[in-house]
Amino acid sequence: MKLLSGAxxxxxxxxxxxxxxxxxxxxxxxxxxxxxxxxxxxxxxxEVARWLVRVPHPFTLEDAAGFISQCCATSSLGTATTLxxxxxxxxxxxxxxxxxLHSLDTRPEIGFWLGRPFWGNGLMTxxxxxxxxxxxxxxxxxxxxxxxxxxxxxxxAIQVRQxxxxxxxxxxxxxxxERLLDHVDTRLTRARHAARPWRP
Numbered sequence: 614m615k616l617l618s619g620a621x622x623x624x625x626x627x628x629x630x631x632x633x634x635x636x637x638x639x640x641x642x643x644x645x646x647x648x649x650x651x652x653x654x655x656x657x658x659x660e661v662a663r664w665l666v667r668v669p670h671p672f673t674l675e676d677a678a679g680f681i682s683q684c685c686a687t688s689s690l691g692t693a694t695t696l697x698x699x700x701x702x703x704x705x706x707x708x709x710x711x712x713x714l715h716s717l718d719t720r721p722e723i724g725f726w727l728g729r730p731f732w733g734n735g736l737m738t739x740x741x742x743x744x745x746x747x748x749x750x751x752x753x754x755x756x757x758x759x760x761x762x763x764x765x766x767x768x769x770a771i772q773v774r775q776x777x778x779x780x781x782x783x784x785x786x787x788x789x790x791e792r793l794l795d796h797v798d799t800r801l802t803r804a805r806h807a808a809r810p811w812r813p
Contacts, residue, residue, distance in 0.1 A: 630694035630717075632751075636743045639736065641696040641712065643688065644681045648697055648708045653677040655710065655728035662789050664765045665726060666796075669788040684713070692718045698727065698740050712740045714748055714757070721754045725768075738771050745775060749806050756802045762787065763795040776809045777801045 634641040644652075656662055656672040669676065687693035693715035697708035710727035723744065727737045748754065759777055761768035762785070777799035785796040 630688045630691055632694065632696070632747060634696065634743050634747050635701070636739050638701055639740055639743070640699045640701055640706075641740060641743060642699060644684050644695055644697050644708070644711075646678065646681060649674055649677040649681055651708045651728075652680065652711070656726075658729050659789065660729055661726055663787070664762055664768065665724075665789075666762075666785050667788065687715065692716065696740075696744065698736070700736075710737065710740070712737075712744045714744065717752065717754065721748075721752075721757045723748075723757050723759050725771075732767070737767075738774055741771055741775060745801065745806060749803055754803070756800050758798065758800045760796055760798040763797055769797060769799075772799050772801075775801060776805050778805070 631643040632641075633643075653672060653674045653676065656665075656668055656677065657670070659670050662668045662670045662672060684693070684695035688695065693713065694717075695711060695713040695715075698710040698712060699706050699708060709731050710725065712723070712725040714721060714723050716722050723741065725737060725741055725744075727740075745757065748757065758780075759772050760783075761772070763782075778801070779797060780800045781798045783796045783798050784793040786792070787794045
């Protein structure tokens with residue numbers, strides 16, 4: 614693959630972008646067609662969808678199937694990886710949320726969401742921490758950006774715990790609100806990730 618350069622450094626894939634990552638409570642794995650039903654249920658919850666840039670409401674099973682197909686395509690191109698969050702010990706291996714790295718060949722960005730029944734237990738922090746550690750160990754990226762719509766206190770708190778710093782504000786479209794909303798932009802550099810004393 615051609616080596617690309619830019620403000621976020623040169624990039625080339627050093628790992629297959631379909632990892633299986635295990636933590637104390639979670640398994641992060643590539644999405645499968647069978648995940649569509651669970652994704653549709655959780656993303657059809659307006660309290661989840663309202664904080665996400667690219668998610669319409671209502672969110673249907675057809676939307677979920679299309680999303681999974683798109684994720685598989687970008688993974689095969691080597692520009693993104695999208696991992697389903699599964700609770701360890703769950704015999705049905707149902708996806709409870711997603712953590713994704715995308716735009717890896719230009720301006721790497723992480724995004725994530727978790728089904729509302731699982732909020733408040735530190736699961737998302739655990740998933741994001743594991744994904745960032747994998748990314749900085751396996752990919753040639755110098756920084757990863759993130760952010761959240763203004764008011765999304767939970768998402769920004771997860772980012773702060775990981776060492777992300779606020780780098781500015783922007784305006785992004787909300788499909789749920791059908792308008793542009795203020796967005797807090799954050800960034801985590803490789804050096805800051807390596808030096809952090811605040812591991813969750």
